[in-house]
Amino acid sequence: xxxxxxxxxxxxxxxxxxxxxxxxxxxxxxxxxxxxxxxxxxxxxxxxxxxxxxxxxxxxxxxxxxxxxxxxxxxxxxxxxxxxxxxxxxxxxxxxxxxxxxxxxxxxxxxxxxxxxxxxxxxxxxxxxxxxxxxxxxxxxxxxxxxxxxxxxxxxxxxxxxxxxxxxxxxxxxxxxxxxxxxxxxxxxxxxxxxxxxxxxxxxxxxxxxxxxxxxxxxxxxxxxxxxxxxxxxxxxxxxxxxxxxxxxxxxxxxxxxxxxxxxxxxxxxxxxxxxxxxxxxxxxxxxxxxxxxxxxxxxxxxxxxxxxxxxxxxxxxxxxxxxxxxxxxxxxxxxxxxxxxxxxxxxxxxxxxxxxxxx
Amino acid sequence: xxxxxxxxxxxxxxxxxxxxxxxxxxxxxxxxxxxxxxxxxxxxxxxxxxxxxxxxxxxxxxxxxxxxxxxxxxxxxxxxxxxxxxxxxxxxxxxxxxxxxxxxxxxxxxxxxxxxxxxxxxxxxxxxxxxxxxxxxxxxxxxxxxxxxxxxxxxxxxxxxxxxxxxxxxxxxxxxxxxxxxxxxxxxxxxxxxxxxxxxxxxxxxxxxxxxxxxxxxxxxxxxxxxxxxxxxxxxxxxxxxxxxxxxxxxxxxxxxxxxxxxxxxxxxxxxxxxxxxxxxxxxxxxxxxxxxxxxxxxxxxxxxxxxxxxxxxxxxxxxxxxxx
Numbered sequence: 001x002x003x004x005x006x007x008x009x010x011x012x013x014x015x016x017x018x019x020x021x022x023x024x025x026x027x028x029x030x031x032x033x034x035x036x037x038x039x040x041x042x043x044x045x046x047x048x049x050x051x052x053x054x055x056x057x058x059x060x061x062x063x064x065x066x067x068x069x070x071x072x073x074x075x076x077x078x079x080x081x082x083x084x085x086x087x088x089x090x091x092x093x094x095x096x097x098x099x100x101x102x103x104x105x106x107x108x109x110x111x112x113x114x115x116x117x118x119x120x121x122x123x124x125x126x127x128x129x130x131x132x133x134x135x136x137x138x139x140x141x142x143x144x145x146x147x148x149x150x151x152x153x154x155x156x157x158x159x160x161x162x163x164x165x166x167x168x169x170x171x172x173x174x175x176x177x178x179x180x181x182x183x184x185x186x187x188x189x190x191x192x193x194x195x196x197x198x199x200x201x202x203x204x205x206x207x208x209x210x211x212x213x214x215x216x217x218x219x220x221x222x223x224x225x226x227x228x229x230x231x232x233x234x235x236x237x238x239x240x241x242x243x244x245x246x247x248x249x250x251x252x253x254x255x256x257x258x259x260x261x262x263x264x265x266x267x268x269x270x271x272x273x274x275x276x277x278x279x280x281x282x283x284x285x286x287x288x289x290x291x292x293x294x295x296x297x298x299x300x301x302x303x304x305x306x307x308x309x310x311x312x313x314x315x316x317x318x319x320x321x322x323x324x325x326x327x328x329x330x331x332x333x334x335x336x337x338x339x340x341x342x343x344x345x346x347x348x349x350x351x352x353x354x355x356x357x358x359x360x
Numbered sequence: 361x362x363x364x365x366x367x368x369x370x371x372x373x374x375x376x377x378x379x380x381x382x383x384x385x386x387x388x389x390x391x392x393x394x395x396x397x398x399x400x401x402x403x404x405x406x407x408x409x410x411x412x413x414x415x416x417x418x419x420x421x422x423x424x425x426x427x428x429x430x431x432x433x434x435x436x437x438x439x440x441x442x443x444x445x446x447x448x449x450x451x452x453x454x455x456x457x458x459x460x461x462x463x464x465x466x467x468x469x470x471x472x473x474x475x476x477x478x479x480x481x482x483x484x485x486x487x488x489x490x491x492x493x494x495x496x497x498x499x500x501x502x503x504x505x506x507x508x509x510x511x512x513x514x515x516x517x518x519x520x521x522x523x524x525x526x527x528x529x530x531x532x533x534x535x536x537x538x539x540x541x542x543x544x545x546x547x548x549x550x551x552x553x554x555x556x557x558x559x560x561x562x563x564x565x566x567x568x569x570x571x572x573x574x575x576x577x578x579x580x581x582x583x584x585x586x587x588x589x590x591x592x593x594x595x596x597x598x599x600x601x602x603x604x605x606x607x608x609x610x611x612x613x614x615x616x617x618x619x620x621x622x623x624x625x626x627x628x629x630x631x632x633x634x635x636x637x638x639x640x641x642x643x644x645x646x647x648x649x650x651x652x653x654x655x656x657x658x659x660x661x662x663x664x665x666x667x668x669x670x671x672x673x674x675x676x677x678x679x680x681x682x683x684x685x
Contacts, residue, residue, distance in 0.1 A: 179425075
């Protein structure tokens with residue numbers, strides 16, 4: 001009799017390129033990115049951090065609705081998105097708005113999504129994505145379907161989907177990775193393990209030592225990545241993408257990360273379940289700090305560059321929130337008209353009632 | 361014209377649409393070489409290849425998600441849920457996800473998906489196979505629920521469902537699969553969704569029904585005729601949305617109504633029909649609108665199934681009550 005769990009678990013080592021001091025610890029896997037691309041990655045992370053800060057403020061002012069903070073997870077979110085092509089398809093979770101924005105979602109529409117207006121989900125033609133999924137894990141089974149469709153169409157693209165550590169406990173997580181594996185479909189499954197599913201720590205979520213090892217049961221590749229290291233996340237996603245489009249099947253990527261803020265802005269208080277020590281420990285791993293050091297050492301980034309991005313972000317946000325606030329209010333008649341291609345008689349009648357109500 | 365059973369007509373509808381539109385995909389548990397546990401997809405994989413007709417891993421939520429994803433790539437998925445009693449495993453994909461796809465994207469995405477599933481009782485299955493769960497889906501806006509009662513309609517309605525650009529749950533009563541044959545044209549044709557059919561014209565009482573209960577209602581109408589009662593039988597064919605126009609027109613003629621469903625009495629389609637009739641036509645009624653349903657227990661163990669399921673005698677009894685009111 002032979003048990004193999006320990007052997008398997010020990011195989012999953014965290015993949016890292018930049019350490020906390022911004023030094024390259026893994027020259028072999030250093031991705032082939034130009035100086036411009038490296039600077040662009042930094043620009044996007046700084047921009048997204050500002051967007052997060054402003055979104056929290058706008059939420060507190062009552063100018064935004066539902067918002068799930070992103071600070072701390074920039075490397076996981078933007079490093080993976082940076083490895084995509086425009087025709088790739090994103091199936092995000094509710095915290096994954098930044099990936100949509102950098103894939104082409106206008107900022108004012110991201111704000112409209114937050115405000116609960118469906119124009120926020122009417123995506124431009126060049127953005128191939130679903131709006132953020134609310135049901136934990138549902139996007140994983142859908143990603144398997146999108147990936148199978150991409151394969152059947154013979155396209156050289158991938159479906160990429162995101163969930164958190166809690167999401168890996170859902171049945172849909174297992175069904176999704178298993179379906180994609182069975183069809184060798186070009187899917188990338190990202191688990192942003194930020195250590196807490198709202199308040200439940202990952203240690204209570206599963207007895208698995210890593211979440212990446214869940215790939216083994218589905219017979220697909222899996223890798224655990226330092227989710228605070230944007231170069232490692234980029235390199236792992238790029239490799240998964242290359243394998244997927246070459247017909248080598250899906251990959252599960254676990255990124256070890258941390259959300260610095262609360263679960264959402266709807267009353268969550270992280271001090272109820274996280275210690276200050278843990279917060280401080282993870283603050284040292286801040287993806288922006290680490291990458292900034294790396295770029296400064298290469299003379300690719302300065303305070304001036306940083307301030308320029310901050311100003312740019314603030315100005316964009318100001319314009320976008322203005323545009324979002326100018327959007328005509330969502331009408332019940334809009335909702336009715338988007339239920340079916342052709343309205344059945346019950347909705348035709350209700351349409352008349354609400355047209356009348358809304359004309360007053 | 362060919363004589364077909366309902367299941368042959370269903371296979372024929374899928375064959376017609378697999379030929380007609382290369383985006384149509386048929387998949388589910390055992391639908392490939394095995395042809396489905398009821399043989400609804402018999403021969404389709406051999407004819408159209410594994411790329412178009414394929415087996416899935418054994419997970420209903422996965423099947424639902426797969427259908428949504430394929431729809432997002434421009435396909436017209438026709439997944440099979442092996443028994444509709446397993447629908448709870450795929451409820452989020454159906455009611456939570458595909459029914460909302462058009463709505464939540466403001467019309468940017470659509471879900472032209474037809475979920476086929478056997479349902480209904482009377483064939484002595486193990487538990488959790490035979491429930492009439494159409495009401496669960498009928499409560500969800502954004503998705504249609506279609507239930508044929510004859511081979512001719514099964515083919516025409518299924519073709520309409522597959523061509524529809526919104527999701528449809530297409531429920532096939534297990535007892536009707538092979539219980540009789542009917543004429544079915546060989547060419548493709550459609551029967552409009554959302555339209556009821558008057559299966560028998562009458563002037564004294566209206567029986568509103570769907571699925572296997574249409575046949576129980578027709579049998580009851582024959583019995584009633586012997587007593588001089590002329591019953592009209594309406595087959596809803598689509599239980600969401602319901603064709604109230606046809607019902608109300610009949611009610612205004614007969615002034616008496618019995619609504620018949622195989623599902624339990626609580627909530628459900630019949631309750632909705634009754635409510636709508638009293639809202640739209642109360643002054644045309646000579647008696648309360650009554651229902652014939654199964655009792656409000658969990659679906660019967662097969663040993664008690666025959667008594668549990670409503671039958672033509674129950675219908676005759678209720679009709680006599682509304683006639684003598």
